[in-house]
Amino acid sequence: MTAGQNIPAIAWRNLWRNRRRTLLTLASIIFGVFLAIMFTAMQDRNWHEMINLAARLGGGHVTIQHAEYQETPNLKKSIKDSSELVAIALTQPQTRKVTERVSSAVMMSTAAESFGAGLIAFDPTQEDVTTFSLLDPDALVEGKMFTSSNERGIILGQKLAENLDTYIGGRVVYTITDKDGELVSGMERLSGVIRTGAPQMDASLSLLTLGRLRDIVGYENDEATHIAVFIEDQRESGEVAANIGSSINAEDVTVLPWYTTQSDLAAFVAIKVGGTRFISAFIALLVAAGIFNTLFVSVMERMREFGILMALGFTPLGLFGLVMMESLWLAIVGLIGAALVTLGPYLYLASVGIDMSQLLADQGTMDVAGVAMSTTMKVGIFPESVTMIAIAALVATLLAGLYPAWRASTVEPVEAIKLV
Amino acid sequence: MSEPIVKLRDVSRVYLQGDIEVHALHDLSLTIEPGEFTALCGPSGSGKTTTLNIIGALDSPSAGQVMLEGKDLATLTRKELSHLRRDRIGFVFQSYNLIPVLSAYENAELVLSVQGMPLNERREKVMSLLHSVGLEGMEDRRPSELSGGQQQRVAIARALASDPAVILADEPTANVDSDTAIHLLDLMQDLNATLGATFIFSTHDERVIARARRIVRMVDGHVESDEVRD
Numbered sequence: 001m002t003a004g005q006n007i008p009a010i011a012w013r014n015l016w017r018n019r020r021r022t023l024l025t026l027a028s029i030i031f032g033v034f035l036a037i038m039f040t041a042m043q044d045r046n047w048h049e050m051i052n053l054a055a056r057l058g059g060g061h062v063t064i065q066h067a068e069y070q071e072t073p074n075l076k077k078s079i080k081d082s083s084e085l086v087a088i089a090l091t092q093p094q095t096r097k098v099t100e101r102v103s104s105a106v107m108m109s110t111a112a113e114s115f116g117a118g119l120i121a122f123d124p125t126q127e128d129v130t131t132f133s134l135l136d137p138d139a140l141v142e143g144k145m146f147t148s149s150n151e152r153g154i155i156l157g158q159k160l161a162e163n164l165d166t167y168i169g170g171r172v173v174y175t176i177t178d179k180d181g182e183l184v185s186g187m188e189r190l191s192g193v194i195r196t197g198a199p200q201m202d203a204s205l206s207l208l209t210l211g212r213l214r215d216i217v218g219y220e221n222d223e224a225t226h227i228a229v230f231i232e233d234q235r236e237s238g239e240v241a242a243n244i245g246s247s248i249n250a251e252d253v254t255v256l257p258w259y260t261t262q263s264d265l266a267a268f269v270a271i272k273v274g275g276t277r278f279i280s281a282f283i284a285l286l287v288a289a290g291i292f293n294t295l296f297v298s299v300m301e302r303m304r305e306f307g308i309l310m311a312l313g314f315t316p317l318g319l320f321g322l323v324m325m326e327s328l329w330l331a332i333v334g335l336i337g338a339a340l341v342t343l344g345p346y347l348y349l350a351s352v353g354i355d356m357s358q359l360l361a362d363q364g365t366m367d368v369a370g371v372a373m374s375t376t377m378k379v380g381i382f383p384e385s386v387t388m389i390a391i392a393a394l395v396a397t398l399l400a401g402l403y404p405a406w407r408a409s410t411v412e413p414v415e416a417i418k419l420v
Numbered sequence: 421m422s423e424p425i426v427k428l429r430d431v432s433r434v435y436l437q438g439d440i441e442v443h444a445l446h447d448l449s450l451t452i453e454p455g456e457f458t459a460l461c462g463p464s465g466s467g468k469t470t471t472l473n474i475i476g477a478l479d480s481p482s483a484g485q486v487m488l489e490g491k492d493l494a495t496l497t498r499k500e501l502s503h504l505r506r507d508r509i510g511f512v513f514q515s516y517n518l519i520p521v522l523s524a525y526e527n528a529e530l531v532l533s534v535q536g537m538p539l540n541e542r543r544e545k546v547m548s549l550l551h552s553v554g555l556e557g558m559e560d561r562r563p564s565e566l567s568g569g570q571q572q573r574v575a576i577a578r579a580l581a582s583d584p585a586v587i588l589a590d591e592p593t594a595n596v597d598s599d600t601a602i603h604l605l606d607l608m609q610d611l612n613a614t615l616g617a618t619f620i621f622s623t624h625d626e627r628v629i630a631r632a633r634r635i636v637r638m639v640d641g642h643v644e645s646d647e648v649r650d
Contacts, residue, residue, distance in 0.1 A: 013521035308517045311478055312531050312578070313506020315499050414479040417513070
């Protein structure tokens, strides 16, 4: 037997027999989907921005480096023929920009103090704010940024400069282990002070030009500790890393996605994503329980009617389908309602966002896992997240309808028709 | 002679009420020929409704054999019984039992829709049926907007829609006033005569009994008398 062409019509009208109950159920679906979309949109945007920021502070979305650099990061573990590797990285369609850098631990000293720090040497002619977040003009609080690749001078994080008790034009001596394992020192005058918003970074960050550091540590002109590859969508970093890796014929070179080079951040994101998914699943469970209650009560109220339908020739499967159709209608109307209700707040939060600076008045900044975040919280959701939420809502609604539908399909007509 | 529409042979139906066995039917044998207009009458508890339920494949006997158009109902699956009810049996219930969310037209159309009859054909047939039961112009009314008599007319149209082999009517006039009861009986008699539809009623109503051509009187789950009038 076919389900009959007017099953959807009967199911639709059945839904509106108890208008208040149906509206309450729809409200719970709409609210649940709204919450899931907003939580996920906050999460998607935050993690996306955080990962991009981390990439712009560190080694890019994909890092090409010496195979042993991840385990023992020192200047001995360098990669040569960097310009050739840059060219390979640029062949990937997802690649937006590729830069060379040298990073190392360093000891900073002034006449007053000595502190350990991290040193990043970069070529200001290769980089801009889209590859190196510290080039944001707002980050520079004193002095000036480098403009050429061999420029002298040193730029320090604000807190590090304070700790070293130095000032613009003051002498700073840095001691570093060179590519042969020998200690070498260089002296620069402080040319700039930057503030990232992440206290840990501001207390340990120092910048030199790439050409200057290569001279000090004895690197060739196409030698670096890593090549940072920037792509449009960080979610493709694994695929891009694999593609670049397969194009490089050098055993001592490895290509890693951001979640390998920045495993702390990846673990943090994974924990937060897992937490949000758990909350979303819990919301889905609550919504499903509400839908189940509505459908179950509705079915129990209509047992006599199901008996009549059975007497008229409906098969058990037909009755099952009728109740499942009611579930489907709930899901469809609920999802349409959720889309309408969510769209306005979503667009507002995506474009304007919420200014969190008042809440962060004491510290004035917000950093997560060492990455300075914007104090304006915005949302942005990936299309696949929307699809996943819609499918989850649909499946939860249909699952909630299964037992009531089964009850309807097992009605004994002769018993049910006696019911008043 | 044509094959009987319905043939009950030594049918018994025993219910359990707690630990007590209730014998609703006791070795009942009955044969209904095509085109008959038969009244099952008798006091409450005599087994009229149980007989209709068993003929209509809504209930199954504890013992005995039920044949409908030569098919032994005991050999059919649940799905096949559903199809049999859909295609070969029409039901008219005492309390109409229309689907409240559907209009008169949609209630009458329901079985045809479930059968998968094409829309145009279905529409033509349902409109004709509603016309024949006197409900022209009331197609769009929901059951709550119809009187008891009008609802029962819709139920009759619904029962006739699939051209069933037999129409089973359980106390069809019990919930309507006298005038309406007379009109319903006229209608069913007319349909019996013009369409050749086989009707089996259960009833206490003497007006129904008076119009029946065959009267089967039941007592304590068996046939006490079986009278055929000219």
